[in-house]
Amino acid sequence: MRLAELSERSGVSTATIKYYLREGLLQPGRRVTATQAEYGEDHLRRLRLVRALIQIGKVPVAVAREVIGAAEDASQDHHLRLGAATRALPHDPGPAEDDEAATTARRSVDALLEQLGWHGMHDEPSPALATLVASVAALGRLGYPCDTAHLLPYGRLAAELAVTDLDLVEEQPTADGQIEAAVALTVLYEPVLLSLRRLAHIQESARRFVGP
């Protein structure tokens, strides 16, 4: 297909596709004339992954280039390729503080991971772990409940969420499609989940506090 069709099928503008080509995020097409190139399904798949990382995941171009390298490294297993892609997604753990609340939070989170049976989390720490510790420390500084016992039901629900999320990812037939979907759905389902939680609060509050 030509550039115009690649743009139409991917939903990415031709100007943006040319930018991705210049930055080496998208492999060059097969040149057919001095000014035209031909693109295939491989280009379309790669373009969807680049779009998921940069436009949806807000990953910087340099990081996206690394992630694509890792995601396409056939010597790695699928788990590592998925992990490399989603690990690159930006996190905002806030400023790292080193007070008593931070120490307590680290201890509560370690006990939580132990009770959930989530092992190996410290081997190659995910940015999500730093965000979790920082968020728990913030709760503690403000005097809100955030010990292991309070965190545990959230951990259990997160495990159930992950099953639903990975089921969605596995609906994609190809390995590349799964990596792209993992990035996009991790990010795009966050506002879905948070707004459903707020609507569920309204229901649950009515159930508890409004008389029959």
Next chain:
Amino acid sequence: MRLAELSERSGVSTATIKYYLREGLLQPGRRVTATQAEYGEDHLRRLRLVRALIQIGKVPVAVAREVIGAAEDASQDHHLRLGAATRALPHDPGPAEDDEAATTARRSVDALLEQLGWHGMHDEPSPALATLVASVAALGRLGYPCDTAHLLPYGRLAAELAVTDLDLVEEQPTADGQIEAAVALTVLYEPVLLSLRRLAHIQESARRFVGP
């Protein structure tokens, strides 16, 4: 107690407390000398609610004033007072678009609410409903799965989350304390939940894709 103690016990600086007094968010103390006033437990509770709304929930001062009016309106039941407080929390539904994806999203969300048995959501629409529709429309525009069948497990998990959340809120012994906790915990548990979800992805991906 004096201003200094109120500041120490609430964790809010004296300058910020004076600002809340000027803005009418905190009721004046009982004047004891020309320059000093005495504050009580009522002030401490109100200050925690104001802090939850403004510092944690990022609610504008004018909105916080209205919310406090509603939250303290004893003629309303507890459910309405909780709802008034959490409804004010800012949402970013993104730009409202009116294309086919938006129409489809509205239809999917309506069917979802029906299947979850969440009635009355359109009587006094929550900002969370607009965010949900906009997020589902964004998924649809990018070609990702977001029909009612795909959304349903997320709705069910959100209902379980709300039970855990409201249990946490009900640990607070007073009605005012519950309203304050509902605001603070709605906001503060969002990064906890999202980072636990990302850690759970790593676990679930290892379980599915890494050989024994």
